[in-house]
Amino acid sequence: MSETRILIVDDHPLFRRGVRQLVEMDPGMTIAGEASNGVESVEAAGQLDLDLILMDLNMANVDGLEALRQMRSNGVDTRIVMLTVSDADDDVVAALRAGADGYLLKDMEPEDLLARIKEAAEGKLVISPQLAAILAGIVSGGRAAPADALSSLTSRELDILRALARGMSNKMIARRLDITEGTVKVHVKNLLKKLGLRSRVEAAVWAVNHEVS
Amino acid sequence: MSETRILIVDDHPLFRRGVRQLVEMDPGMTIAGEASNGVESVEAAGQLDLDLILMDLNMANVDGLEALRQMRSNGVDTRIVMLTVSDADDDVVAALRAGADGYLLKDMEPEDLLARIKEAAEGKLVISPQLAAILAGIVSGGRAAPADALSSLTSRELDILRALARGMSNKMIARRLDITEGTVKVHVKNLLKKLGLRSRVEAAVWAVNHEVS
DNA sequence: GCGTGGCTACCCCCTAAGAGGTAGCCAGAT
């Protein structure tokens, strides 16, 4: 089998150069292309014959997560590993859920990083060890949101959450609580953020599972 | 207090006449208007000064349920009682959820019907006794959908329901099951109908409560 | 052979939902 062909996606030229140098230290891998934003990366993924994509998260003009999603919905089944500075729960979870095959932090030791990249190319799911705690929390909780997240909610947000757990729409909640639908939206938005969830459906399921009633 | 002013909504002139005659046997009540379809009824509800609306379900040009919803979202707080032939679970549940103050079947004895209409005008929630079993089922289940509703789902619909119970979006489900988002929508639509639910949130909550996993 | 149910996919159309932002009001803390 020939060399492993890799695409680097990062908005920082110097960083790309660093990665290129690191990767090409290994005779089995080569950088087949570079992209400096999400749009370019999606195009490149469609044109180049790739084995692995190293994708940054924070980029102007379509960020890494969105680029990942677009590629997956375009049917791209190349292995895609996020390579970013962000160790935020949300980012990790979102990337993995969107179909990333790995999530590596940029502050890893170069040798370590290289080893992980090789593993990723071989089909392994690679994750920076620092992220273990986050993942454990997600797995054990069944879902995001630390156990004490409930107590961070205001009483009004709890009202809304309880209504969500009963399947009510924003409009119904508004009528029941005698506030405007817009205000309900604000509360839903805020409680989703506090709980680290992404939709009212997740919130409703979470509430039922945590016996919020 | 003056007479109770009533609006009859039904697409059948003869039926309206019958109701009018029945209602006006009572000196305390008068028919303030008639409408033969949903559109007319919504207009009438906005113009006339009404105490009670008797609404049929099956009508062309906006059915009774939809008319009810429109009135409620227009801020109409007149008492609205459905008067229909349908004893289908779905219809009863949908009407009550949409804000109906009663649900009467057309095959009631006239005297009985008149008595119920008077009660409704007085603010009571009136329901034909034949519907008791349906309502009991709904209450005990905590939510609509008879106990055997689950078995009416196809295996694919069960797949989708399980995914819903995990809070997934249509797009995520599509990716996971390797079908298009449109197809997922079709399955969601169908399972909602089978379960008598109105949104994916209700479906998710229902699934969690019924331990669909 | 034919019909039926299940799965898939697409169409149009409209509403619901959610992300951003600004802002007024109030109560409790400093």
Added chain:
DNA sequence: ATCTGGCTACCTCTTAGGGGGTAGCCACGC
């Protein structure tokens, strides 16, 4: 007296969701 957090309300913008319909394909039963 000022600040902060909570609740309310509004704005815009974009995507997600759901109702309606048609239709092809396949496996099953009759």
